[in-house]
Amino acid sequence: MMKNIKNILGMGAFMLLTSLAVSSCTEKSDWDIDSSYSRPFGTDENGISVETDSKVARAVVTWSSTSNTDYYIIEISPNEMTDETPMGSEENGNIVYGNDPANRIKQSPYTMDNLAVNTTYYMRIKSISGEKESRWVNYKKTFASVKEEAILNIPTTEDLPEGQGKVRMSWEAGLAVDHFEIMETGATEATSRVISSTEAAAGEAWVENLKSFTEYTITIYNENNPRGSQTVTIPGLEIESTISDITANSAVFSWEETVDVDEYACVLSTEGVPESGTQLSPADIAAHKVTITGLASSTEYTAYAFANGSICSRITFTTKKGKPTGYTEIEWENVDWSTLSGKVLINISNDASIILPNNSIPADIEEIVFWGSETKPSVEINNIDFSGQCKKIEFYNLDIYSTNKGGNFVIYLDNQGKTNSGSVEKLVISSCMIRDFRGVIRVRKTTSNANTTIEIDDCIIKGLQGGHYGILHASDITGSSGAGSLASLKLNLTNSTIANFIGAASSIVRTANTQQNVTTNIENCTFYGLTTSGEQLMRDITGATCTFNVSNTLFAASNTNYKVFNSATVAPSNVSWQKVYATSDFKFTNTTSSTTYDTMTLSSSELFSCTDSNSEFTLTYGNNVSEEYKVIGDQRWNK
Template identity: 25%
Template sequence: MKINNITKKVCLGATALLAAISFNSCTDKNDWDVDASYDRLFHTTSLSVTPQDDRVGIEFKKMPNTTKYIVEISTDTLNNEVAENANGKSIIKELTSTPDTIYDLQGSTKYYIRMRGLNDEGKTSNWKYLDKYSFKTKSEQIITDVTPGTYTADVAFKAGKQIDAAYIYKDKDSVKQDVTAAEVAAGLVTLRGLKANTSYKVKLWNGDVVRGTYSFKTNEAFPEGYQIITLSENDDINDIMANAENDKIVIVFPQGLNYQTPLDADGKNKVPTIPANIKSVYFWGAAGDNTPTFNVVGAKFDSDTNRGVIRFYNLNLVNKNKKDNYILNISGSNNIEAIEMEKCNISNTRGVIRFQSIKSECKVGKVSINNCVISNIGSYGVINAKDQTKMTLTDISITNTTITGVEAGAIINTKQAKLNITLDHCTIYNSVQTGKSMFDVNKLKDTKVIMSNCLIGPFYAADDTTIKGVSMKGQQDITSTFYTNDMKWNSGYEIGDELSASSTELWEDAAKGDFTIKNALRSQYQNYGDPRWIVVE
């Protein structure tokens, strides 16, 4: 009994002692201090970026007890030894959502980036960095358009984008032109001191960073020795030519003019008729965004004589529809030095150039078409000189041109001995009737078709029937030219090499006139065909 009592007393005493110790532990102050610098948030565990040209997409993982995230972007190195915005030039942004985007960066530039969290009590996390600490923006294109003149060019760019110089490149040479603050604000700089009809490249710089690149060609200058006459809406173009003081004239169609000849006594539009007193005439569209239109009604000569150059430049050349008239309708026996069409949109006409009723010997030196779009053409095609055996024609050249929707027996139909037909960098689609030939030489064995760097799509009203490339075998010289696999040829009359893609797989929307090469095939084929469809990366 005594032993049990003693045991109970010992246990009660121990319990009381433990309770006292426990009470003192809860009420006494710690013998050490807490370092407040370790009392911080956790930084994000994930940070990634998607660089563009003038911006960067940012994605990160949100963390507990964090209300916003501070992002610092700098062209100088960032690490834990560098204070925030140490160079005074950093971009500092507060983000609250993910993903997000930070703007106003420069293209082709290396940036360092870091992020830390912040809460409403002012606590922060350590900095979080990319694995490689930095990223590089893509090449930038702030240029939106270039409008060439003859000796100048207006370069439009995104207003307010900072640049300090434009460099103008020709071949291996370059010229610097300073850019003013007013030009930056307006988003427009005019390049000066250029040469006429010359190819250039312009680059807009800010410091050592290129912010935009664009290639262009200045307009032609008026030819020397020609009388320059500006046409107005109510003028009679025939009176202008008949009353000219010079036998070589340039008739200028102002920007935006939609010119139709006056009505004759029968209520029909007069035919533009080049009189005997005019040896050379340029029908010239003024430069700018609103290309003038000439409703041509089949321009012709009024008599047989020697002619120089007949040239159509920078115009929309049209008639009413593909059953209506021609652009140039030549009859009689005129010796012509050259017929030229450049930088024109030609459409809605029965034929482009037709030779007919030539009953005595005459000579045409060259017919050339360059940098044009030809569409919705009727049964006489682009050039028709069939049966005109009295005429000598030595050279036909079509370059840098798109031909689409030619509902004819041939794009070119000739019967002139020793004629060379040359096509280079052309895009041809939906042209030539079934069972016909793209180029009909009418059994003349000394006529040759030379074709290079062209792209060809299926012919007009394509079905299970076929066409010939050149009407006579062995009279073609074809290099670096390709046709889509939905183009159907007579066996042995193919032009070029077959692609493994159809027209819908090759072009963005050929049926609607968009012959941009689709991205999947761009690297292989975008340097073929009409260069106007090249995508500038």
């Protein structure tokens, strides 16, 4: 019992001593600390994060809030900051947020605006409580602002009203901006347009006095700092217009009667959009058309119609080929073949039948041009040959036909059994209709060592009916017994339509299989209705020096078993196909890795409707055919 009492007294004495000791310590701390040195806690450095904007030079910072904090101060700098770096150090390029009493930062997160573009920043944060502040807490990483600002929105259809020559530009309301720079594409100097404070606050402004159908790049600035740009094309008030009666030096420009067109302009297509036009006469205004004169031949122009100072229509066209100079001109009705020599141009104004002595161009003629008038007269031709060494023969703007559909060619250079062989270096057929022949050109047993070039451009070739002759057939040229020689043979077939061949005429080009130096170039052409099964586009053309190039060409309404070559192994060594398309109901066979083509989603009947009668031939695109398809092939149908 006595022992327990002693233990209890001992424990009580120990607790009393402990209590006195604690009390003594507390009272000593209060006596020794000066409260003016206490400070609030800073934020947790591990809780700071930054997210930058992808279009605007700004960033959002998030941090861990601290208790009993009135506000925060955030400082950023492109240079590293230490405890010795004074706040707002101008020489350091620092920006301070939250120190202005009118813009205190009360809570996380906070958006930091007006950053420099493409700049890496350091950052630090401190907490403020009354007159006391924490130490600076540094962001452990750095962050970078956007490399190039893009604050302008893409203008919508509503922002680009037709025919009004203006565009509404918009951006985030309240951003610091003060003016636009407007640069017309192709110009060397920009124009400036001030942005008012009201527009800057609203985030939108109209840019006016712009030209219709013209491309501009509009850049928005704050002082000297670009903050984004957009490229826009100003839409005009579109009405239908047409170009007709095109000659080498003139054309008729006409337009809808729904708009009172009062001015027009016609400029080279390579030039920019004109700001104004030439005043129309009262008669032209009433007629809704004007004849444009003084044009250059074989040149592309764009005609513009203006109404009340704004462009309301435009159309691009190419003038006809100009009559070559340096030739002796003669009317067809006055031709006397026995007297002609040198360079001769024959004007054909009326329908005619070209009958030559022995079907041959006389040997004294160096060059000859058959020039059709604007009416494109019909001319019957049967197997034109050459008695001598002719440098050039040309046909222009003629409807060329044969009454012996299964037997004749336009040109038949045939030296079999001749004492004096003939040749031609260059054969040109342009802007012609060629119809109802066995084939277009046949070369047989030439004995001259010639380089022959054939150019067929802007033509419609239809209704060929001979067996395997097509556009070019060259036989017995080199490598066979009794053959002649031909150094090279080149065919350039461009901007033309080849249609509705009959029988076995569908071999477009055929030569003897040992002929070298044969080059075939087909560009911007439409093939329609090559209906003979098993025929070849190219036949018997092989060899290391032979070339076959096809680009931007369309095959439609043709047989589904149409061969490119006799076989995949019988082909020229140099083959290139680019942008070659076929309708969904057409298929090539005997292709190679170089003769790939794209199949359209439309059948031939969905793509075109066809009108074909004698000297008339038309392909009309369906209503739902996209522009993507219309730009393939002969562009005469893309209207």
